[in-house]
């Protein structure tokens with residue numbers, strides 16, 4: 621029995637590989653490996669896909685967030701409100717930008733809770749990173765803080781208002797995937813995006829190395845022209861990729877055994893991850909073993925609230941996070957990507973429906 625993989629970026633990219641390689645060959649011939657029209661086109665597409673006024677290509681989604689935080693004016697030592705459940709990169713980026721994460725609780729879909737954020741703002745936090753997790757949009761947060769949106773998982777989602785600045789990941793398993801690491805600072809604040817462009821290029825102001833450095837020390841973080849050509853070829857397929865993910869998710873929704881659930885998805889959610897909810901840690905582990913026996917690979921999701929991660933011990937502030945603690949032992953990711961064949965989708969659905977009821 622062949623195993624069904626959680627992610628299969630090679631199979632997904634079969635749709636546009638030939639066209640992408642032709643674009644990459646042209647760049648290799650021209651020698652324009654850094655910047656140039658290929659990157660400009662990928663940036664235009666990133667802005668369009670997220671419904672924003674602009675985008676700046678950078679080396680990863682993590683860098684996109686760190687640079688966006690700096691471009692938004694974060695100063696060393698400032699508190700940045702983050703949700704207790706997200707990929708570690710969100711807080712990694714806060715540290716990279718010199719901030720101190722303030723970890724607060726989430727709602728029942730794992731999204732930053734506006735009331736908890738409000739309390740942190742009252743305690744003096746002036747920045748927050750709403751993480752639009754699993755393609756779902758965070759509810760509007762109270763005013764009083766600068767927001768830097770973690771849009772890492774939001775390619776293909778319906779655009780929404782008021783995103784001055786944020787970061788998108790183009791990691792190969794994402795909905796709009798690069799052939800390696802890559803990301804974009806995206807947003808509607810064109811001045812902040814211009815600062816982000818300088819910050820990703822050593823803080824240089826001007827078009828060439830050795831020009832004047834602005835008022836920030838930046839880093840080298842740019843989207844590769846080769847990756848940009850690949851992303852441009854992939855962009856044509858995005859609506860199709862999203863529809864396929866949504867169709868697979870609908871099949872799983874209908875198949876779930878009675879003791880299983882899934883996170884409620886927003887209308888138009890592009891399903892970057894399909895999350896199965898079990899009744900508790902024991903049931904989740906039993907489900908993982910059942911899927912394994914059926915030949916289905918699973919992904920353990922964020923295993924603990926962020927502030928319980930050893931690397932953050934003594935390096936963040938945190939409030940009580942009972943909802944995060946209740947959610948993270950229950951969830952599990954199952955394969956839901958456009959590289960799956962119909963028979964593989966059927967096998968995953970069968971495995972989800974045949975999960976034996978709790979004893």
Ligand SMILES: Cc1ncc(COP(=O)(O)O)c(C=O)c1O
Nearest residue numbers: 680681682707709710772789791
């Ligand atoms: C929620 C979230 N934030 C940040 C990142 C970081 O993106 P990257 O892996 O491109 O650095 C990811 C990527 O997996 C993510 O899912």
